[in-house]
Amino acid sequence: xxxxxxxxxxxAAVRRALRKELLSALRGSGSPVIVDLSGCPPLNHEDIELxxxxxxxxxxxxxxxxxxAGSRVxxxxxxxxxxxxxxxVFNSVQEALAYPKATVETDAKDQSASQAQRLWSx
Amino acid sequence: xxxxxxxxxxxxxxxxxxxxxxxHITAGFENPRQLVCSRMxxxxxxxxxSWMDRIRKLGVQSLxxxxxxxxxxxxxxxxxxxxxxxxxxLLVIKLNSYAEMDLADLVRFHCESRNPVTEAHDAQxxxxxxxxxxxxxxxxxEKNQLSAATPDSGQIPYQFSGYAKRxxxxxxxxxxxxxxxxxxxxxxxxxxxxxEQVWIGEGVKLDSxxxxxxxxxxxxxxxxxxxxTLGPFASVERDCVVDCGTxxxxxxxxxxxxxxxxxxxxxxxxxxxxxxxxVWGTVADLHPAGLGSRIPRRNSRRQSSxxxxxxxxxxxxxxxxxxxxxxxxxxxxxxxxxx
Numbered sequence: 001x002x003x004x005x006x007x008x009x010x011x012a013a014v015r016r017a018l019r020k021e022l023l024s025a026l027r028g029s030g031s032p033v034i035v036d037l038s039g040c041p042p043l044n045h046e047d048i049e050l051x052x053x054x055x056x057x058x059x060x061x062x063x064x065x066x067x068x069a070g071s072r073v074x075x076x077x078x079x080x081x082x083x084x085x086x087x088x089v090f091n092s093v094q095e096a097l098a099y100p101k102a103t104v105e106t107d108a109k110d111q112s113a114s115q116a117q118r119l120w121s122x
Numbered sequence: 123x124x125x126x127x128x129x130x131x132x133x134x135x136x137x138x139x140x141x142x143x144x145x146h147i148t149a150g151f152e153n154p155r156q157l158v159c160s161r162m163x164x165x166x167x168x169x170x171x172s173w174m175d176r177i178r179k180l181g182v183q184s185l186x187x188x189x190x191x192x193x194x195x196x197x198x199x200x201x202x203x204x205x206x207x208x209x210x211x212l213l214v215i216k217l218n219s220y221a222e223m224d225l226a227d228l229v230r231f232h233c234e235s236r237n238p239v240t241e242a243h244d245a246q247x248x249x250x251x252x253x254x255x256x257x258x259x260x261x262x263x264e265k266n267q268l269s270a271a272t273p274d275s276g277q278i279p280y281q282f283s284g285y286a287k288r289x290x291x292x293x294x295x296x297x298x299x300x301x302x303x304x305x306x307x308x309x310x311x312x313x314x315x316x317x318e319q320v321w322i323g324e325g326v327k328l329d330s331x332x333x334x335x336x337x338x339x340x341x342x343x344x345x346x347x348x349x350x351t352l353g354p355f356a357s358v359e360r361d362c363v364v365d366c367g368t369x370x371x372x373x374x375x376x377x378x379x380x381x382x383x384x385x386x387x388x389x390x391x392x393x394x395x396x397x398x399x400x401v402w403g404t405v406a407d408l409h410p411a412g413l414g415s416r417i418p419r420r421n422s423r424r425q426s427s428x429x430x431x432x433x434x435x436x437x438x439x440x441x442x443x444x445x446x447x448x449x450x451x452x453x454x455x456x457x458x459x460x461x
Contacts, residue, residue: 044410072404076397077411082386 002029003093007039009047019050026057026065033063034096038070043077051078055087066096125229126209127177127185129170130196130216130250131160132290157391157398157405158292160217162376163359165302165339166312166323169220169289176225177213178461188456202259212259216250220298221286222308228253231280243279244286253280292391293400299357299374303337311339311357320353323360341377363417373400378417385413 004025009015026033035054040047051067058065067089069075078089090096160169170187177185186204188196196214204212211232213225223242228251232240238258242251285307287298302309303319311321320334323342328334332346335353340346341360349367352358356370364370365383375381376393389400394416395409408414 042407042410045412048411072399072402073406076390076399076402076404076406077408077413080385080387080397080406080408080413081411082384085386 001032001034001097003034003036005039006035006037006047006050008041015046015050019053022050022054023057026054026063029063031063032066032099033058034066034068034093036068036070036093036096037074038068038093040070040074042071042073048077048081048083051083055083066090066099068093068096124209125180125182125211125213126204127180127182127213127215128196128201128204129173129177129185129187130214131170131187131189132216132218157376157393157396158290158295160289162393163312163341164220164289164295164309164374165299165321165357166341166359167302167309170217172220172309173215173217174459174461176223177215180213180225180229182213182461184458184460186456187459201254202256204259210256212254212256214252214254218250218290219286219288220309221249221251221282222284223251223282223286224284228280235278237277239277241277241279242282244282246286246288249282249286292398292403296355296372296374296391296400299339300337300355303339303355303357313339313341347383361417378419380415380417382408382413 002025004022006022007018009018022035035051037043037047043051054065065087067078067083067087069078069089069091072091075089075091078084083089088096088099090099174185201212201214211229213229221242221244228240228242232253238255240253242249285301287301287307288294289298298307298309301307302311303321313321313323316322317334317336319336319338321339322328323340323344325343326340327345328340329346329348329350331348333351334340335351335356337355338353339357340352341358341362343360344358344362344364346352346358346364347366350364351369351371352364353371355372357374358364358370359375359377359379361378362375363380364375365381365385367383368381368385368387370381370387371389373387373390373392375387376391379392379394381387381392387397391398391400392408392414395407395414396405397408397414398405
């Protein structure tokens with residue numbers, strides 16, 4: 001299980017760095033990935049584009065991606081963009097962790113968990 | 123006995139025109155102000171217009187229109203000014219509800235009960251409609267400030283059991299939309315019925331691939347682009363654009379709103395670039411994500427015409443020649459409207 005924080009992106013350079021980090025984590029992961037928008041203010045169009053890229057990255061692969069909206073506003077924006085019809089969206093990381101498919105592999109992915117820890121602290 | 127009528131339109135200085143809300147929303151707005159206001163059209167209808175029609179049936183020649191204070195209240199002393207002008211009985215309507223009320227019955231009740239103040243109530247409580255005798259106004263002129271529709275304690279309220287909805291609550295407003303579309307109330311969509319519970323206003327442009335599921339209303343001059351789906355229980359008010367592939371379901375899109383392609387608008391009211399979710403009560407700003415926006419007025423002629431008070435009385439395509447007279451020296455800005 002990997003938890004990837006999706007922070008407030010203040011400028012283009014930070015955004016590029018996050019994009020690279022997110023996409024490489026998604027590419028390299030065989031376990032479920034939670035993209036956590038809790039630290040993100042209301043999503044803008046660049047954020048949504050990046051989320052769509054994340055979805056495209058795992059499409060056709062076994063990797064499952066889950067989004068944590070983090071706020072009702074983000075939840076509304078995700079609903080409006082129809083993202084929940086393609087990717088499960090949760091209100092909190094706890095809810096996402098309780099999602100059945102995500103929990104199945106949790107125990108077997110210690111290495112991924114430590115990676116997630118690194119990303120949280122980043 | 124001379125009867126006067128006073129209508130308070132809460133929430134805006136420019137109470138004669140349809141409101142376009144510019145909420146001051148900041149990041150992290152989980153419980154922001156609501157989007158809807160009383161002058162926003164409901165399936166093409168103006169609730170103020172419906173109250174004016176009911177007041178006219180009482181034989182009242184004109185009414186006074188004001189925005190009240192910020193919360194839509196007026197003071198009793200302000201109302202008492204009308205008593206001094208010779209009006210002996212004052213009907214005060216705070217424009218926060220749509221109600222299919224026989225105002226003559228309210229007047230009859232008021233006369234029979236000999237209340238100085240009669241307040242209309244329904245199952246939810248105060249409706250914002252009251253009838254005040256000049257003696258009641260003058261007696262308390264100096265001491266009480268009241269909501270335009272707040273009675274003195276101890277008065278016998280007029281119990282209204284007919285159809286009523288609070289239009290300032292987004293969910294209830296959407297219920298009114300549904301009732302108007304299904305014939306569950308007297309309000310009818312302002313447009314031509316094109317099919318089973320489908321109404322379309324003048325000048326609407328629909329792509330041939332658009333899917334419409336009744337009950338649905340599309341207001342005048344709105345444009346629905348390819349692959350869009352409207353309904354059930356959708357109301358797209360006048361001058362909107364719903365872009366390709368977007369779905370509007372159990373929702374209202376208020377006038378001059380643009381919705382980007384591919385969206386799902388469900389259980390919501392959208393006004394320009396703001397969306398209020400009817401279940402969660404959350405207002406989201408659609409601008410940063412490029413999902414919606416306010417459509418600018420088409421040209422300067424239309425712009426200027428929209429600034430005059432009469433533009434605010436829809437059905438906008440057939441503006442009646444209301445006569446307005448501005449107040450002078452009153453503590454509240456108000457207008458006199460000839461009925």
